[in-house]
Amino acid sequence: MKFETMIDKVMNDPSFREGIRTDPEGTLKAHNFDAHPEKVEALKNVDWSSLDKVRDSFGDDDSIC
């Protein structure tokens, strides 16, 4: 998966994001990713709250200047 596509999916596709958060193995398989146990375990250990705190920055938000 291209770098941009991956970030887009993680940050801006709510169903994909929720899927890999709550059911990483099922979601990886459903989206034709390699669902190797090591990868599933890695996703289970992601601190999603850290991403949520700066999600504006990585999403489609605008800014003031």
Added chain:
Amino acid sequence: MSGETLAYDAAASECIDRALERLSAEIRDRTPNMAPAVSNWMASLSHSRTPADYFKDIRGFPMLRLPRWLAESTDANEDVDFQDGLAYSTVSGYYFVRLIDNLMDNQATNEKAILSISALFHTEFQRIYQEYFAATHPFWEIYRREWARGFDSAAAEASATDIDEDRFYQLSATKTCAGKIPLAATAFHFSAEDRLPEWNNFCDALSAWIQMRDDMSDWYRDHRCGAKTFFLSRSNANRLPDETLLAWLGREGASWGTEQLQGMHQKVRKAGAPLNSQSLDRYVDELESWMVTWTSNFGRAIAELAKVAKALA
């Protein structure tokens, strides 16, 4: 936008509210056919859809507060009519600039349909100053210079191919130079024009800090749309062969950006020190607190995103 607002004192907050109410009324009265679309556009700039919140966001240049702080730092009595007029002028000027910027940056929603309202925004921006300064007053030279510099820098930024440190400081200082116009008006009005250079120095330092924070905050969007920034230029120069932008961020980019931001904040503090404004000092403190939390969150988020990227690779 999460809409984090700084603690505003009641007088400043009410002044902003009055300015926006006045502008909304002016738009309704003068341009009733366009008013609904224009109001909707103004609301759309704020996460809460309340235009005043937009001007109180911690991430924005404090264009409405700087003149108040300068006025407070003089011995002159408060002049509410002047402050209200200045705030009204400034929000009008801001909407004028934002409308054009959005069109130039290809970020427009309904801006093209309401473009002609820019005439009203510009008139209201300039008209207030005409109430206070005669045509031959030195204020107008500053007005003409800073107003033109702002637009010229927008064009320069649009055509930039690479932004090194020198270029960054040149561009960031000019991006908010329109904010020096109400500052100059305040200085002249309160007979403090001799202090204007040091207030302008503070504006330049703060503009750099804000631009750096935007560069970091918007790294992904800027990367996607091909925008040239200091942050991404550094990434282009320092990424290892085959290293992704995200990997660079995790390896050195987030910490490099944080160091830059901290250094620029120190310059902000240093520039603010001689200004004799307790309100400004509190603002600089609040910015620092915000920066410490945000950069920490930013670094953690990059690390977590890298984990996700690795798992999905």
